[in-house]
Amino acid sequence: MNTHHHGASSLHNINxxxxxxxxxxxxxxxxxRLTALLLAERAPLPDLLTAATAMRERGKGTTISFSKKVFIxxxxxxxxxxxxxxFRKDPGQLGAHFMTPEEVLxxxxxxxxxxxxxxxFSLGDQPERIFPEAREFxxxxxxxxxxxxxxxxxxxxxxKTGLLPHANPGxxxxxxxxxxxxxxxxxxxMLENVSPRLMREGMPHAQAPDKVPALRLRTIxxxxxxxxxxxxxxxxxxxxxxxERTDSLFTIRTLHEKYGHIQEVIIxxxxxxxxxxxxxxxEPSLDDMxxxxxxxxLILGPEMNVQAPPNLSYSDFPRLLEAGINDWGGISxxxxxxxxxxxxxxxxxxxxxxxxxxxxxxxxxLALYPAFxxxxxxxxxxxxxxxxxxxxxxxxxxxxxxxxxx
Numbered sequence: 001m002n003t004h005h006h007g008a009s010s011l012h013n014i015n016x017x018x019x020x021x022x023x024x025x026x027x028x029x030x031x032x033r034l035t036a037l038l039l040a041e042r043a044p045l046p047d048l049l050t051a052a053t054a055m056r057e058r059g060k061g062t063t064i065s066f067s068k069k070v071f072i073x074x075x076x077x078x079x080x081x082x083x084x085x086x087f088r089k090d091p092g093q094l095g096a097h098f099m100t101p102e103e104v105l106x107x108x109x110x111x112x113x114x115x116x117x118x119x120x121f122s123l124g125d126q127p128e129r130i131f132p133e134a135r136e137f138x139x140x141x142x143x144x145x146x147x148x149x150x151x152x153x154x155x156x157x158x159x160k161t162g163l164l165p166h167a168n169p170g171x172x173x174x175x176x177x178x179x180x181x182x183x184x185x186x187x188x189x190m191l192e193n194v195s196p197r198l199m200r201e202g203m204p205h206a207q208a209p210d211k212v213p214a215l216r217l218r219t220i221x222x223x224x225x226x227x228x229x230x231x232x233x234x235x236x237x238x239x240x241x242x243x244e245r246t247d248s249l250f251t252i253r254t255l256h257e258k259y260g261h262i263q264e265v266i267i268x269x270x271x272x273x274x275x276x277x278x279x280x281x282x283e284p285s286l287d288d289m290x291x292x293x294x295x296x297x298l299i300l301g302p303e304m305n306v307q308a309p310p311n312l313s314y315s316d317f318p319r320l321l322e323a324g325i326n327d328w329g330g331i332s333x334x335x336x337x338x339x340x341x342x343x344x345x346x347x348x349x350x351x352x353x354x355x356x357x358x359x360x361x362x363x364x365x366l367a368l369y370p371a372f373x374x375x376x377x378x379x380x381x382x383x384x385x386x387x388x389x390x391x392x393x394x395x396x397x398x399x400x401x402x403x404x405x406x
Contacts, residue, residue: 002233009025018043025051025298033250034218038294041125041165045287052294052324059302064355065365065396068109068348069118069330070163073338074099074150077134078124082278084238084270087339088124088395091133091393098137104153107335108161114333117390117397118185119152119163120366122338125210152189153245164329166231167299173209174222181228185367185387186263188231189219194251195244204238204278217251224259228362229368233266236292237284245292249299255279256304261378263369264305264327267293269312273373285318290323297324303367310351311343327365328355363396370395 021035022043032038036379039048075098078088089096099107101164108119128146142148147169154165154298164185169176172189181188194213198205199201204213223230234248249265256262267285284292297306307327310317310406331345346354355362369385374393379387 007264014038014042018047022047026054030253030301030310031298033246035294036246036299037243039298040246040291042182045291045294046335046339047296048291048294049296049322049324052297052371053234053322053349055297055302056306056324056326059247059304060359063363064321064326064328065363065369066328066351067118067330067365067367068114068397069115069120069332069367070107070114070116071120071330071332071335071338072099072104072107072153072157073097073133074104074121074122074153075127075146075381076338077127077131079127079130080125080163080205080210080380081205082211083204084235085339086273086276086341091131095355098134099153101141101153101156105160110334111332112161112163115221116257116332117164117364118330119157119161119165120330120367121154121165121167123150123167123169123259130157137398138275145176146204147172148179151176151179151183156181158183158386159336160384161274162389164367164383164386164390167393171215171224172219172282174226177219177222177226177228179286181226182382184228184382185379186229186231187223190266190268191216191220191232191248191252192235193238193240194248195240197244198238198240208404214348217255220252220255221259224255224261227240227259227261229263229372229378230261230265231264232262232270233264233294234292235270236289237282238278239281246295246299247305253300256300262304263372264307265296266307266309266329267296267299267325268309270314271343273342274332274378279337286319289313290319291386293320293325303371309340311337311345312340313342316359317346321360322360351388365396 021039025031056259076089106313125165150167151167157165159161165183166186167184169189216350269289273281305327306325310328371389
């Protein structure tokens with residue numbers, strides 16, 4: 001009988017702890033690791049969502065942003081074999097490609113005509129390290145490394161179209177980041193997860209030398225030292241634990257506290273695809289996604305821009321707003337999501353209708369968020385000139401600004 005009573009009182013204590021933690025979060029106090037884990041594992045989802053949306057509202061009001069972008073898949077060749085990826089190809093495989101400067105410009109120009117302001121470069125990691133074909137293509141273009149080529153293509157796009165480049169170049173050293181900073185408004189690298197356990201045999205990063213967490217963290221840190229506005233985030237549902245997710249978010253928070261350069265954190269959900277080793281792996285549920293976004297908001301605080309890709313939640317995407325995001329990421333009116341080709345972008349008009357129906361205002365931003373537009377240190381002079389031409393007084397995208405100055 002006593003044990004029963006003891007069980008009830010300890011449950012009562014946990015519930016009191018959860019309520020206390022949620023109340024602290026609602027007062028805007030960043031949660032610590034133990035609190036975050038308690039909330040992630042035990043808090044009722046509706047309470048968690050309420051706390052997260054209250055925190056978002058304090059930092060962001062009712063504005064939800066997105067960036068109109070064109071997607072430039074610079075190369076699908078990659079030396080990593082992540083077991084959830086459908087983007088990467090080996091030479092000779094259908095879809096294996098390195099874009100020429102002409103192709104890059106043609107796609108960027110289509111984006112410019114459609115009103116895009118951002119050119120998002122996606123590419124495989126260091127393919128020249130394992131494929132002679134990649135080395136040969138780069139040699140013909142006059143480069144040794146893919147990292148040098150993406151910097152040159154960013155230059156070209158900025159110069160010729162006025163779109164603001166945002167490159168996702170993979171693991172990047174200081175020198176390459178310095179070059180990218182000249183022409184990129186922002187740079188991105190998904191941390192994915194901080195746990196080296198995912199590198200083990202049979203885990204998704206076993207054959208992926210560039211997914212070593214320490215290497216990815218070093219790239220994010222180098223970007224901080226160079227004052228590069230940075231995008232990172234976590235990938236959920238690839239075999240990680242709730243604790244590993246939470247630790248990944250705290251690692252991101254710590255880096256941002258040190259350098260102030262992380263402008264957005266993406267919570268991305270794994271999606272099974274027919275042609276990947278993880279085709280039969282279960283996808284995270286919508287509730288799991290909502291819970292993770294809410295925890296991310298409580299860990300990262302009211303000022304951080306927290307984003308979730310709407311196309312990866314299909315028709316459920318408006319519900320992501322309930323978890324504390326304030327950004328939909330890049331949406332393209334001209335190109336598909338090459339990383340998730342099966343998941344179409346919602347039309348921008350639909351995004352607007354759904355966002356407004358949920359009580360928010362949708363605003364178009366640049367590849368550089370308003371708070372970063374206001375800070376000189378985050379842009380090279382060339383990028384700054386272009387940002388100034390594209391931004392309105394609040395630091396968002398000025399209406400119909402894309403034709404100006406080209």
